[in-house]
Amino acid sequence: MEKKEKTYVEDVDRSLYDFRNVDEDVYKVEEGLTPEIVKQISKEKNDPEWMTEFRLKSLEIYNNKPMSNWGPPIDGLDIDNIVTYVKPKNNKMSADWNEVPEDIKSTFEKLGIPQAERESLAGVGAQYDSELVYHNVREEVAAQGVIYTDLESAMHGEYADMIKEHFMKLITPDDHKFAALHGAVWSGGSFVYVPPGVSVEIPLQSYFRLNAPGAGQFEHTLIIVDEGADLHFIEGCSAPKYNVANLHAGAVELFVGKNAKLRYSTIENWSKNMYNLNTKRAVVEEGGTMEWVSGSFGSHTSYLYPMTILKGDDSKVEFTGITFAGEGQDLDTGLKVVHVGERTLSTVNTKSISKSGGISTFRSAVVIGPKAKGAKSAVDCSSLMLDDISRSDTIPVMEVNCDDADVGHEAKIGRISDEAIFYLMSRGISEEDARAMIVSGFADNVSKELPLEYAVEMNNLIRIEMVGSIG
Amino acid sequence: MSELLKVNDLHVSVEDGEILHGINLSVNPGETHVIMGPNGAGKSTLGYSIMGNNHYQVNSGKIFFKGEDITELSATDRAKSGIFLTFQNPIEIPGISLSNFIKNAYDTKNGSRSKLWDFRKLLEKYMEKLNMDKSYANRDLNVGFSGGEKKKAEILQMLMLKPDLAILDETDSGLDVDAVRTVSDGVKAFHENGDGALVIITHSTRILESLDVDYTHILVNGKIVATGDASLVDEINANGFEKYLED
Ligand SMILES: Nc1ncnc2c1ncn2[C@@H]1O[C@H](COP(=O)(O)OP(=O)(O)OP(=O)(O)O)[C@@H](O)[C@H]1O
């Protein structure tokens, strides 16, 4: 295959995400889930003792929890067939791309990661299957005291106590079955700590690539932005397509300190055999700001509802998201906001697109606590269906326990109009481009929020999705 | 050279009913044709059919452009070969700026990517000519434009894309006195700078003031019932369509 740069070309073809590497000499555990497998993972990862116990406890919870009985079906997913831990061959995390095994390095090169790192990122973490293969942060950022590393090594270092104090405290194994599963078999992910008052000027990015067929990826991201600090973190993910189910059940825990600000951007482009059952949660202290930017394009089935707890007074959250469900995809996304503090503010703006029989469901849950005087929430979601066989739903839930609160919800559901397509075609634009333009236009206020190369990528993804959509 | 556009016994229906019952029309390069007719006669339908809106179904008859049978061609290909239609009701498209939209069409038409700077200068030149505020270039296509502003944006596209045949569907309605003059001048410039032929669908005469009309056609109930020269426009203005209506 000729070499192409992911984010800098006009038309990306699927092969950019679909290439796979043959996995030879990799270390992996048996399929399925038993205490032995969990112990084996724990040993392999050189866990501290508390973590081994935590894993086993989580496994117990997992075994006792029922599957969820709402949302899209996940019958196609059988944990007994999932390999929960796959360690790339000769794995050792490095801060030098030249030390990363050739085929893995070339994977990330095709995805444009080292290039983006040189051009526009303050640090990069790259995970391949279950383990990090690369982690590096710019010197000047490290000099500010910013920690950006893998959780595993951080657990043994200077920040061991901080991790023990925060790890799975926001998302606990009791939350739901897949949070418990995560607690039992998590591996990889990133740890970020930004000290008080430090502003990281350009983003950090972690990229998760799942290569092994029939495997699961369970990375854990833990970010602590201390008082008055400021960070933009980007998460990207993709996988080649296989005809067996893959599972992603990561967890993201974000702690936004007093007057601190965190922007968390995600472009998720899992392949269409992926079950993406991801859990993300943020807690925001007084005067802090949490911003989510989220693009969900891939996976067979998704359950994804980032939650924000506005704990401190005057804390706020902004959520901007887009979901694109194509053929065979059932994407159940949304968000939850819990207003605890006074004058807390939530602003939500989402778009969902469905085509070729895709289903996209948007659930928003806004809870105004009894003490959240003067809280304000504005939720605005629009969906666009590109044909008659696709579905889009919005399911808003509001729970207001405080009479001095202002809560608004607006939903629009529409179809792409033939007249609009004809209008663009009458100017010489092809039908395919006309559709893509209308869809990109619909998504415009979301793509504006993305870092430039991601906005380009999002438009490329839309274009890829639109090709062949003319019946 | 032979005709630019030739419409041969065209029958068109939409949904279940036939709207056009055998239209014949010939337009030569550089000519200006006017089509008048009562509301609902089928004028816009004719414009759509020539442009290739496949919601409007051709039952029989043919359309030739530059000698080629285009009856089966997509709107895209018709536009590429040089046909342009201003819409009676231009469509609002959120998230695409007027400028990006025109640039996209402009580059597609020219088969090459224009330099942004050169493109902007050309666009602004025409915007000035049409008395449009430059800031409109960055606004979403037609979104929140007033009726008159939408019409100007249509003419702007025509000026930029320089088609060989422009069909103007009631471009003058909704424009104030000054705007009609501005637009009329714009149309005149288009006409004079190239060999651009015009088919102007209108209910009024003001847009025609600065143009030399070669032919006037009266369309009633899906048929062209009379064809004359420029004087027919004045006659219709004075007497209306009454004498052409079947009873
Ligand atoms: N998309 C459509 N669906 C159903 N009927 C249509 C459609 N388009 C046109 N028609 C019908 O076809 C007939 C002709 O309409 P058309 O718009 O061509 O008239 P017109 O001559 O342009 O009228 P006006 O002067 O009011 O613009 C009308 O009876 C109209 O209702």
Ligand SMILES: [Mg+2]
């Ligand atoms: Mg009309």
